[in-house]
Amino acid sequence: MSYFTTPPHSEVKRKVLNSALILFVEQGFFKTSLPDLVKHSGVSTGSIYHCFKDKQAIAQSLMAALLEQIESEQAHILSAHDTTWARYYALCEWLMHTAQAHPNVSRFVLQARHKEFMPDLVPICSSKPFMTLRNTLQQGMEQGVIRPMDMMVAASCAYGGVLRLIQLHLDGMLERPLMEYLDEITQASWRSVTPIV
Secondary structure, three states, X not given: OXXXXXXXXXXXXXXXHHHHHHHHHHOOOOXXXXXXXXXXXXXXXXXXXXXXXXXXXXXXXXXXXHHXXXXXXXXXXXXXXXXXXXXXXXXXXXXXXXHHHOHHHHHHHHXXXXXXXXXXXXXXXXXXXXXXXXXXXXXXXXXOOOOOOOHHHHHHHHHHHHHHHHHHHHOOOOOOOHHHHHHHHHHHHHHOOOOOO
């Protein structure tokens, strides 16, 4: 099932990006060859080179497409909710649902050593989607529903447990389906950043 739904991608490009996502996660960037991508995607070598300069360009396009799709999904979530808690909960639910429905997306974004094959890429934690997660907390601080604290501490408290559960899910370590942990982890994490009464 394709993760990419944003319109700018042609069918050929979508096929190559989906295959790259799977193969880069399963085999690693360096062990994935162009013939591997041709075989997996069903797209000819010439068509791949028509869309992408080389394998690194495929990786860069893949990351850009993933971030674009993630930003689109986050924007939809934020527009559908008014309060900081509702936005926070919905963002955590989305993170966990994506990891369950599209594990290779989470593996590539959260686990791949991007700097090894995309040395000019800004750190993933500095990308717009991660800024959106932090901005939600910043707005909560400005409204007084989240305690004033260092933003990195707040983000670690609010999202660290969720991301750790996602990691455990990806590693096959959880006893129950990932989504069954949603309420417990979000409530515990939320209590760690809200005012103590």
